[in-house]
Amino acid sequence: MNYMNKRKKIVLSAAALIIGLIHMVPFYILVTTALKAKGDFSSKWVFPDKPAIENFSEAWETANLSSAFYNTSIITVFSALLLIIFGSMAAYPLARRQTKLNKFIFMLFVAIMVIPPLTALVPLYQLVVDIGMMNTHEIAIFNNVAAYMPLAIFLYAGFIRSTIPKELEEAAKIDGASTLGIFFKVVFPLLKPVTASILIISCVYIWNDYQFAIFFLQAEEVKTITVALAGFFGENANRMNLVAAAAIMATLPMVILFLLLQKHFVKGLASGSVKG
């Protein structure tokens, strides 16, 4: 690769540029669509002379996005928090104490990871109705925590096994610390890199979740961003500019976070995909 001549380099750079531009096309169309005024049916490839910024405020109001942002934020934050606390706690004995029981439990978590939880949609829905948790933040949080818990445990256990020296805990034990004390004061702080990855994975997936939310969060006051957007799309199929404006606002927070923390996002999401 060091011997690449100048001409070849220019051609390849142009190819990279073209790939980038092609992948931007749908986003360009999204933006021009969102900025077309009501009744403007001109080509979506042409940027409007007078961008209809007011589409954004109208979409925000009619799609009830402030409530949707609130719901999505609550669900994402609490799910991520529980995943990190209970996931790291669970991974610790599973990584460290190789008893028969622990080996079995670990295998159980790994096996569950392969099956998409929604294949059991019918009984899950019935369960949620039975325990009276329909249309609550809690059910969304529980479902997400259950869905991503095996992955969190898998990643934490792998990290503890490969990078945390056992001697550390033994030393703390000699100092007379309790197991939980050792875990949260000695081990947990050393798990920062994998905690960051799990945080990113769970935030991206849960923030973007539609499959769980559509079943369990149908009431107006608990709708998340994706559910609100899907409903909004259904009611405004002939006003694509409003739907596009809403879609831009719905994705913007994640896109900004991604552009700021790109390296962490890429690394975190890649580690999450290595579950095969």
Add this chain to the structure above:
Amino acid sequence: MIGVETRKETMVRSSSSKKQKKPKKESSLWWMYLPALAVVSFFILYPFISGIKISFTNWNGFSQTYDYIGFNQYKRMFSDPDTWLVVKNTLLYGLGSTLFQNVIGLMYALLLNQSIRMRSFARTIVYLPVIISPLIMGYIWYFFFAFQGGALNDILILLGIDKINALGDPSINTWLIVFVNTFQFVGIAMIIYLAGLQSISKDFYEAAEIDGASAFQQFRTITLPLLMPSITINMVINIIGGLKLFDVIIALTGGGPGYASQSMSTFMYDLYFNRQDAGYAATQGILMAFIILIISLAALVFFKRKEVEA
């Protein structure tokens, strides 16, 4: 604070205490994974097991009573033409997206691994859709393909060609779903291949160069075999992701026209919520879990074996 102190201590002792101790009988510390196990058991394991029970009933999803009807739902499933249409679509979404994501992802990785301009720009843009909700990504492409006022038809009008209803045509729209899913997740394949490429030592290529191997020979004899672990990961995660596809279908076609573009996930949803056919929906769910399990395990074993050969 404790962390710092003990770490110092460890430095000293870790060298000396390596072999001496074999700890006494360990306790499982099971209470530490109890909360995680409880949540997973209650919201995944229990529903999964009771789903098997429901698949042997004619339950409609809301009434208090139902009958056990043995294997009737299973018989019905295997003789239902809709099942095979939906399984065929699901396989197309799973295997089709996997093929395209890997071929294109590998090509992008090979290009964007070179030290060229525009490299990080292209990587960022290709990766960006990964963090966007699949539902919203579906809508974004809907604006492109829509019959009324879609960007694609804007071009066709300009060229004087008849508008096409790409999303309403069952011979096209299943492929568009594959296309959108590929577009969204090709970035993950690219990143995994980039990491794989960067782990291959430059020495191999230098040696091959001296032996006069062509670029293609180098790719076939060095790059491809050493990339096998990345290929395995990509194959398995893309297959699982594609087989359970849901959001994109809802956004682009709603599964239509009719059942033409339904996947197993959307079919199950339709059976349960629109047709009040809970027993049958549960049976379809079991078939879906079974198909995903078999295909992803088969892919895992197949590519792992290739890794060993390579």
